[in-house]
Amino acid sequence: MSSIPALLRDRIAATPDAEAYRVPSEAGWTSLTWRDVGERVRGLALGLAALGAGPGTRVSILCSTRLEWVLTDLAVLSTGAATTTIYPSNTAAESAFVITDSGSTIVVAENDDQVAKLRSVQKELPDITHVVVIDGEPADDGWVLTLDSLTTQDTASDYDAMVDAIGEHDLATLIYTSGTTGRPKGVELTHDNWLYAADAVRKIELISEADLHFLWLPLSHSFGKLLQVVMIDIGVATAIDGRLDRIAENLGTLRPTIMAAAPRIFEKIHNTVVATVQREGGVKARIFAWARETGIRVSKARQRGVAIPLTTRLEYGLADRLVFAKLRARFGGRIRYFISGSAPLNQDIGEFFDAAGLTILEGYGLTESSAGSFLNRPDSVRFGTVGPPLPGTTVRIADDGEILIGGRGVMRGYHGLPDETAETLSDGWLHTGDIGELDEAGRLIITDRKKELIKTSGGKYVAPTYLEGRIKAACPYLSHVFIHGDRRNYVTALVTLDMEVVRPWAQAERLPADPEQLREHPRMREEVEKAVKQVNADQASYATVKKFAILAVDFTVETGELTPSLKVKRKAVEERHGDTLDAFYDGPA
Structure with a gap:
C-alpha cells in the first residue's frame, strides 16, 4: 500500500456497502457507506485539483471534528497534496502563522466565522488563492467559494491516475505542535508514517469490523488523525460528532463499542460520579465506597495476574449489579474499551474504570511518531504504564532516562527547520523529551517531561x-x-x-x-x-x-x-x- 487514498480505494472495493460513517442529522443519525464516501471524496478531490491542489502543494483545514473534515482531508491527499491542520480555536494570528509557514495555497474553513478570521489577516496570506467554506456563503471577489460548488466543478482530471502517482514517502500531513513552550513547529508526516501506525494497530487485533467507533477528538490533533486512518484500514464504522457538550448524550444514543479520549474526559466522568454519590450520602455512599474498594481489589489482582478468591468474585458480582452495571449503562452498555492518549492517565482513575468493567487502554505517542507508539493490551493491562511498543516500534532509554523511539512511524522532520530536525532525530532515534523506564514485561512507564521536571x-x-x-x-x-x-x-x-x-x-x-x-x-x-x-x-x-x-x-x-x-x-x-x-x-x- 503506497498511500492513504489507495488504502481508501481498497476499502471501498472490499466492503462497498458496509457502513463507513454515521453523522448527526435532523432525523437523528444518517449513515454513509464506503461507496458513498468514495464518490464524495472523488468529486471533492477533482474540484480541489481544479483550484491548483496537487503534488508539492498544501491545503489547510480550519474546522472542528465533523464528516466534512474527513472527506476534505481524504480529497486533499487524493490530489497528491498534503493537509495542514489548524485548530478552530486558534486565533487569526495563529492561523496565519500556520498557513504561511506551511506554504498552503488553499484553506478549507468551517463557517463564516472562520472565514471572517481569515479575512482579518488576508493581507498576511498573499499565497492563498481561495478559501473554501463548508457552512457559509461565497464572496463576490471570488476569494471565498463553497464546498458544494467545488464538488460539482466539471473537470476531465483522472482521479485514479492522481492516486496512483502518490508515493509512500510523499508528505501527507503537516501538524503543528501545540507548543507548551515556544513557537509551534510543523511536523512532517508521510503516507507511510500513517500506514505503518494503522497497520500496527490492526496487528494487535484490538479492533474489528464489528465495532462502532465514536469519534469526537480534534482531527487537527495527531491522535484523531491516527484513528481516522485506523478505521479505514480495518473497515470500522465511525460515528462523528465533535461537539463536546453532546458526548454523554451521544454515548447513550449510539451505544459505541470503542471510544478514545484525553484523560481530562475520564477525570470529569469520575469526578461527577464521585461528587454525586458523596452529595447523596447515606446508604448509597456506603454501597458505592464498598463497591469501589471491591472492584479495585479485583482490578489490581487482574493486573498482577493472580487468582481472585471465590468470596471476592461473589462480592464483585454483587458490586457490579448494584453499582457498576448502572455506570456502564450511561455509556450505552456496549463499550469494550476506552483508549486514552495525549496526556498521562492517573492510575487511580484507570483502576476505577477497570473495576466498573470500562477498561481504559492507555497509550503513548507523539505527533512526531504519528501519535501511536505504545499501547496497553486488553490481556495485560497495567495502569501506571502505557503498555509495550506497537509492532514495528523500537524503544531505548538513554543514560539520562529520556525515551528514544525508532521505527516507520517517526516523522520525516520539522518543516523548514533542519537544525531542530537534526537535534530531535539525532543518532537515528526520535528524542521524545519524556523521561521513563521499562518494566519487567517491556511496558513503558513515563515519569514526566524532561523539560518540565x-x-x-x-x-x-x-x-x-x-x-x-x-x-x-x-x-x-x-x-x-x-x-x-x-x-x-x-x-x-x-x-x-x-x-x-x-x-x-x-x-x-x-x-x-x-x-x-x-x-x-x-x-x-x-x-x-x-x-x-x-x-x-x-x-x-x-x-x-x-x-x-x-x-x-x-x-x-x-x-x-x-x-x-x-x-x-x-x-x-x-x-x-x-x-x-x-x-x-x-x-x-
Missing part, C-alpha cells in the same frame, strides 16, 4: 504531572492542578474548580455558588487540603505540596493556559499567575 533549590527532582494527577483524583471538585517549585525551596500548587461538579455540592452544603467567594470559603479549602494531605502522605518530604491557592477561574484554551489538546501551558500559567506563585514563598513553608 522541577528541580528544587535543594537539588531534588519532582515530577509535577504525577502529583497533579494524584491530587485531581483525590478531590472530585478540581478541574486542574498546577504544581510549582522549580528552583524554589519547596513545592506549591494552584488548583482550579470544576464548577459543573462543585456547584451542586456547594448548593447542598449552603456554600456560595460564586467561584470567587467559594474559593475562599473554609469548607472548600478543607476539601482541597484533605486531598493534598492524602497525596503528601506517601511522598518524600521535598516532593510534598506545602501551600496551595484555589483560583476563581479555570484554565482554558481561550485564555491561553491550555493547548487545544487540553495540556497545561506551564509558562503561560506561571506568567499569568506569577504574583500568586511568588507570594507562596514570601513567608515560611
